[in-house]
Amino acid sequence: MRSSSSTSLAQARSLGSVRLGSSPLLFQGSAQALSLLDMAVEHLMVLRDFKGGLESCEKGLDSLSSLPEHEDTTSSFRCGEVKAALCIIGIQALAELNEWRRVLAWVLQYYGTPEKIPAKIMQMCILLYTKVDEPGMILEAGGDWLRTSVNQSLPGYGAVAELYLLHILVPLGWLHEAQVLAGSYTTFTEEQRQVALEIIERKKNASSPQSLSQGQGIQQRMHIRPFSQRLTAIMRLLQRCLLMVRKGIHFLPYQKVLLAGILLYILLVRVDPAIPSAFPWISDLFQMFRQMWEAMFAPYYRVSVAC
Template sequence: MKNEVSLSAPGLRGSVGPLRSSEPVGLTPPPSLLQSLLEEAADHLVVHRDFKACLETCQRGCERLGSSLQAEETEDSKDLKCFLCVVGIQALAEMDRWREVLSWLLQYYQIPEHLPPKILELCILLYSRVKEPQAILEVASNWLRDPANRDLPEYGAIFELHLFRVLLPLHCWTDAEDMVGLCAEEDLRLAASHAIHTARQQQEENFKETKEPDPQKESQRGPFCRKLLALWKLLRWLLESVVDHLLALPLKKTLLIALIFGLLVVRFDPASPSSLPFFYKLAHVFYRIRGTISSPCYLSSYNS
């Protein structure tokens, strides 16, 4: 997973990519210690590629924010914690520890509905990239149903991302239709309804193709099957005719023919293992001939 699930700024609509110490953070400067932790974490992620140290630095910064701002978080502290978590998520993804992302976030955001839109967007992209969208299904659905989040400017982007990256790939048609009713933008509702209808119809067509065989393929396959069955019947008839003819011959002639045929096979490759099944069949024929000759009906007809 290393480098495969690293999420950068172009893949996140409106969210930040890996932060660099030389880039402006766009916040009212927080306390110097917390600012330095953010810069240190960004350097570990981008410059040194030391993802473990980056994650530990993000944890120290989030813990300091939690211990010093228990009463009421300011806007700057919220933004700073959000950026630290974004960098921490990228570090976890680089270490192929993406399964720990949600549990790691909930240490600092105890209620999933309170996750910032940027972090939720990053989580949806991450779990969609690793083809595990069910991991974020419940969290994202509850976040979109929370009335406090519906007035956020990022709500439409989160709704669209959740629909196309989570609900439709998982074929959650009922949940997707319920989500459409929560969206306030009419254009987005119409587009979402059309996408759900198209995806559902496509799934039904694929299901029918797997259940119902193609008549054209069956018609092409039919003559071949009939020819194969006719060939099998012909070979079976020839084999039965040969066996019946051998049984009708006197014992000496039958043994002589079998001996000559066996010598021809042994001559070609006497040590070949493929010759063994033939001798097993030949012995079976001998037993059958001997049983037929030893029967009272055959002896009485031969003596007469």
């Protein structure tokens, strides 16, 4: 929205150099609106005071609304230009204040119905709601504007229809309505129509069941890939833990353990044969170890098998 601020400034300066209307009351009200327009541009561009710029726009629009009806075509056109310039600056101020949700309602306060909104303001609204990814908020108003016969003769009708088709109807999936609008011979040139129909066809193919199944397959692969990555990481961590345990086992004092076992065997079994009778559980444990040793390491003909 900031990129169009310089254009609005140029419009305001050019309007400020023209006297609006011949009636003293009309001239006074128009001069006040032009002064407020210049003030709003200064707040927006120079001071970066967006709230002050919005207030100046609202005061200027209120002053134009209080003017009496006039039949002078030139005066009506120039007042309409000043009103549109004030609305453009106000839209930019609302966007800078992050109050874009109330842009359409704010514009309708001064134009009444969507059909009366100027083409350039309707273009700004479509682009704004497209930029914030809320095309549905301008869907109904844009459709009403395009269906109005008076607007179909305006120079900016084709630009509004193109933006509405590409940025509102197609993203929202209103493909039949987009195809009907693209087929209008009074709206688009032949080249624009072909481009619009190609975009609609690609959108249809993208939303077909085959494309959806392919998309689901891609999503499933995307879900499986993180699981396999996590499993690989866990296996690597387990491998590292086993390597650490293996290295730790190598440092155990095997010789000392074996020597302690031999000494214990000599003290309890070989030194005093009476000890096994005094401690039956030691004799039983010794017999069990002996049977295990013979079963595991003795020749096959010495192994006793219990039936």
